Amino acid sequence: xxxxxxxxxxxxxxxxxxxxxxxxxxxxxxxxxxxxxxxxxxxxxxxxxxxxxxxxxxxxxxxxxxxxxxxxxxxxxxxxxxxxxxxxxxxxxxxxxxxxxxxxxxxxxxxxxxxxxxxxxxxxxxxxxxxxxxxxxxxxxxxxxxxxxxxxxxxxxxxxxxxxxxxxxxxxxxxxxxxxxxxxxxxxxxxxxxxxxxxxxxxxxxxxxxxxxxxxxxxxxxxxxxxxxxx
Numbered sequence: 001x002x003x004x005x006x007x008x009x010x011x012x013x014x015x016x017x018x019x020x021x022x023x024x025x026x027x028x029x030x031x032x033x034x035x036x037x038x039x040x041x042x043x044x045x046x047x048x049x050x051x052x053x054x055x056x057x058x059x060x061x062x063x064x065x066x067x068x069x070x071x072x073x074x075x076x077x078x079x080x081x082x083x084x085x086x087x088x089x090x091x092x093x094x095x096x097x098x099x100x101x102x103x104x105x106x107x108x109x110x111x112x113x114x115x116x117x118x119x120x121x122x123x124x125x126x127x128x129x130x131x132x133x134x135x136x137x138x139x140x141x142x143x144x145x146x147x148x149x150x151x152x153x154x155x156x157x158x159x160x161x162x163x164x165x166x167x168x169x170x171x172x173x174x175x176x177x178x179x180x181x182x183x184x185x186x187x188x189x190x191x192x193x194x195x196x197x198x199x200x201x202x203x204x205x206x207x208x209x210x211x212x213x214x215x216x217x218x219x220x221x222x223x224x225x226x227x228x229x230x231x
Contacts, residue, residue, distance in 0.1 A: 006130040009121055010137020010217075016117035017138075018145045021209045023111035025202050027104060031068035035201075036060040039194050049188040051088070052078065059088070059189070066097060067104050074098065093186040096176040103171060135221040142214045146207075153203060160196055 029035055037060035046053045055078045065071035074097040076088040089097075125134045156163045168177045179187040 002130075003133050006128065006133035007137030007140065009124060009128075009130070010134035010139075011141030011144075012137075013118060013121035013125070013134065014138045014141030014145060014213075014217075016114045016121060017213055018142065018206075018210060019110060019114035020118050022206055023107045023114060025205050025209075026107050027068075027111060029198065029202055029205075030104065031064050033057075033061045033064040035198070036064050039197055040189050043191055043193040043197070044189045049185060051185065051189070063097075067101055069101070069105070074101075088185050090184060092176050093179070093184055096172075096179075097186070099172055099174070099176065131220050132223070135217040138217040139214060139221065142210060142217070146210060149203075149207075156199065160199075161192065164192065164195065 037057055040056055040060060046056075051059060055076070058078075059076050062071055062074075062076045066074045074089060074094045077085055078088075080086050121134075125131060128134075152163070181187050
């Protein structure tokens with residue numbers, strides 16, 4: 001019974017670690033001005049967006065700052081060649097990005113909860129001197145989490161549009177995310193290729209961190225002198 005409880009503790013630790021790293025990456029990459037700028041330049045060139053190249057750094061900084069909670073208003077203005085002030089986004093785009101910022105706020109709350117859970121399970125592991133049994137549970141929990149994510153990855157590779165649409169339907173209670181490229185600059189700045197690239201970077205980074213954590217758990221599982229199996 002004691003070993004089962006220790007294994008369950010390890011599985012909970014794995015889930016906390018998975019959520020901690022995932023939310024940290026979403027927050028860090030999604031609100032990163034350098035990444036935003038790089039992806040916009042790559043997938044949304046000025047000839048397709050109508051936004052002058054010189055305005056791209058400022059636009060990326062505004063969007064990233066808004067999602068990070070550092071920018072109060074989602075709007076970007078510039079002066080065209082005739083000296084007229086141009087505002088980039090319409091009301092529906094502003095309202096949708098307000099919804100997106102709400103998701104980032106939720107993400108940060110989950111991050112803090114996952115961090116607390118991971119620290120608590122780590123402290124309990126140390127106090128119970130059950131490293132080997134906890135490591136076994138971590139490997140099991142981490143393995144199941146990886147299988148679930150792998151299933152999503154296969155779905156994304158086969159039908160990214162379907163997965164993308166489902167995410168939006170589950171995340172938003174309105175249709176503001178459905179935009180017209182002819183009218184809305186936001187969708188021209190962030191076409192589907194933008195999100196595919198961002199998702200790939202996020203997935204690769206998360207998988208790398210999970211692999212390192214599971215390798216550490218495997219090493220601990222094989223070690224001697226620190227587990228409840230000997231008590």
